[in-house]
Amino acid sequence: MFRLPVGKMLTRLAIITSRIMRPDDANIVGNVHGGTILKMIEEAGCIIGTRHCNTQTGDRCVAALARVERTDFLYPMFIGEVAHVSAEITYTSKHSVEVQVNVLSENILTGSKKVTNKATLWYVPFSLQNVDKITEVPPIEYFSPEQEEQGKKRYEAQKIERMETKDRNGEVITPVSLPEPYTVGFSQSSLIHLVGPSDCTLHGFVHGGVTMKLMDEVAGIVAARHCKTNIVTASVDAINFHRKIKKGCVITVSGRMTFTSNKSMEIEVFVDADPLVEAEKGKYRAVTAFFTYISLDKDNKPLPVPPLKLEGEEEQKRFEEGKARYLQNKAKRLADKEHKQ
Amino acid sequence: MFRLPVGKMLTRLAIITSRIMRPDDANIVGNVHGGTILKMIEEAGCIIGTRHCNTQTGDRCVAALARVERTDFLYPMFIGEVAHVSAEITYTSKHSVEVQVNVLSENILTGSKKVTNKATLWYVPFSLQNVDKITEVPPIEYFSPEQEEQGKKRYEAQKIERMETKDRNGEVITPVSLPEPYTVGFSQSSLIHLVGPSDCTLHGFVHGGVTMKLMDEVAGIVAARHCKTNIVTASVDAINFHRKIKKGCVITVSGRMTFTSNKSMEIEVFVDADPLVEAEKGKYRAVTAFFTYISLDKDNKPLPVPPLKLEGEEEQKRFEEGKARYLQNKAKRLADKEHKQ
């Protein structure tokens, strides 16, 4: 009954994982957290990526998350539904693996099913002997030359973007005393988390999915503080994981609102890692990302979002940048829609 | 890539779930707890059982675990390995569903795979409108009349066994002051657990898998206290879930050693439920079971087990009963082996 794919196919297809959504996976009204879904996506990606990179002789290695492409949350998922996560390797370069992951929600009471997410992740294999050595990725076979060509284009595009974001660092969130409602200072939030063993890979590095779950948690608090309603993750912009985070670090995850449209909010989230014990290494910015949230009424219909009150030039500048991202994504969605018709 | 089985097959096959084993799933030397595996098995069974029972019109329902057949742990599983759990419906009677579950461990670094467990579970569907009403199970299609016939035999056999164990209740574990090493009193242990939301189904009843995980936890502590070495679950005798346990109950899980052979220990585990707030309902025995443990050295080879020191007729009697179960299982294993040759 459990038939494993034969030969070469084994490493490409074949990760499907299913899990019932529990109360702790969701918010108070039963909507599953975006972070829960991101964590499941990354876990499937890590399994298939690590498996693939170990299908040749040579150093044993672990696939570490390097980047997640922009991800949309198409439908909300609820407590009691079953999430089916399937992952497939779609492209390999010399040192990286592209994994595409689909998430399907199934209501096992009514039988209804919906594709809730499609995500693309990039992994890089690190040697288990030497955590700073990147190993080589065995090539996959493509169904057609076009398929390989398109993969190569995606690979090149993300490579450029990763380079560009490498230096967007340094900024910190400064708390404000007695902030006014609807200002940036009012809703900004941060959490700290001491990295534990279950957060980590075999290497002792934090799973990308664990980091993304914490980021979504902070972004969700920021969004809820701003609009005081039931809020859900609508999308996450591309996230680059520039530096690994090690076991024993304390991570500080901070979020602030950057932009509001009529029905959405954009929240910028920073992750700073602090190797407590190896203090000489110093704190560093490990990840940054933009999360978009929407506010829902009791029937899961979008509600208007109170506009963000801006204070100072910095906030104005970030708002304009957020608006540009918003308009660009809107245009892209429209183009995709037309393309399909 | 995620192709769902067509038509009627959908409800029979189709649950596969994969998860990396983490430090919290395992003991201090890296052996995954038997309880972790039992919990994954039951989760897959509950998904496929609930899905199947809702494929017809009428009351929506949840499949509740009624019985797990004797389960052997064929090979140990380790942190970092991926557990693949697949579940299939193999028989249906008017009010119950038989699910067969296989667990496969995969070392994603070396690619090696092993079947570690095969389990058979029986579920009964309860209406969501009325938690005391058992709903009807839609029939499955069989590949052959023989298949159906064999299923029916298994169904009848377990039904008789469930009846027989229904009244084996009442006994309690009485603590001993200053017990001698290797006596029953020395290693007996118990824990209490306040049932939380994540332990429960949509009905607010404890998942059978949660109960089994707690039972394995107590049995493991009894075994470790007895032989002070690395111990692992070797098998679990058939477990019957006579009464459901509700959210808000305190459950007391108690274990005591009943029998030792040269290389194995048998531990009897009781689960008592105490509906704290609805005190008028009173405490009741919800489940009992026998776990068999073995002791392993550093190379995962079985070690001799110190013989149990018996005190009193009761302990002697339980030892003899344990020995009978041990010899019966041994004979059955030998018969199965010859049958295969």
Next chain:
Amino acid sequence: MFRLPVGKMLTRLAIITSRIMRPDDANIVGNVHGGTILKMIEEAGCIIGTRHCNTQTGDRCVAALARVERTDFLYPMFIGEVAHVSAEITYTSKHSVEVQVNVLSENILTGSKKVTNKATLWYVPFSLQNVDKITEVPPIEYFSPEQEEQGKKRYEAQKIERMETKDRNGEVITPVSLPEPYTVGFSQSSLIHLVGPSDCTLHGFVHGGVTMKLMDEVAGIVAARHCKTNIVTASVDAINFHRKIKKGCVITVSGRMTFTSNKSMEIEVFVDADPLVEAEKGKYRAVTAFFTYISLDKDNKPLPVPPLKLEGEEEQKRFEEGKARYLQNKAKRLADKEHKQ
């Protein structure tokens, strides 16, 4: 309340963490467990303490919890609220660090905020090279000589108390067969827990917060068994952590009621550690503490508590001691109140 640090101040102030309270953090009616809050408090304390003690050259170290001063739970917290925990170093001696932690609950829907807890914790740094070596603590800068002087007084006072409690050991909880309602034997409870990787610091020692959470869990079950209503933690007396508990230990946490007033119950909790595999070390009493619980009706108003039925001189003696603690705390609360007016 959230003042963030400049320069040198960094190591003194500066830990703020926010987390949404989830269903598993709370009891069946939505009240967050006192143990959940104690665990968050200790995690923040451990982070700031460890960070501070590693700000100088020399051995890398981990701050281990030595003592928590008496802690009151001023208001209940609920699922869906955000807990903000802030920690600050307020005094350092040669070998210990005092951390003050405030917990604020925020209802993000209404915006209302309440200070729910103020706690004072003492940490001692242990070398990572040699777990039995206590390292030196770098001094902090004080705002004024008075501030330092007051800190020194607190330090001396807790030192004396820690000495005094060092020998209050040995007692065990003996189960009673067929106990009558409202007696000590009726509600007494105990649990065992196998220490797992996520319970531990980098050293492989159990986090103080994990121990306190288990203690609160047992105390809560004792209180619920006694009065069969919704109960919440009202306060915890000073807790001293005399001996560390290591990974792989089994801990037994036992609780019994010692005293009841009209509207409160006092529960004594013991923690015994049993280093299973290193059996030559033997079992030892690791921690003891007194928890005070109150019983709440549906509107979160205090209910009368059924009086404890005492049996024997021992129970009578413990009741009197409990009463003395109760009256002392009451007097102290009144004095504090007058002082503020």
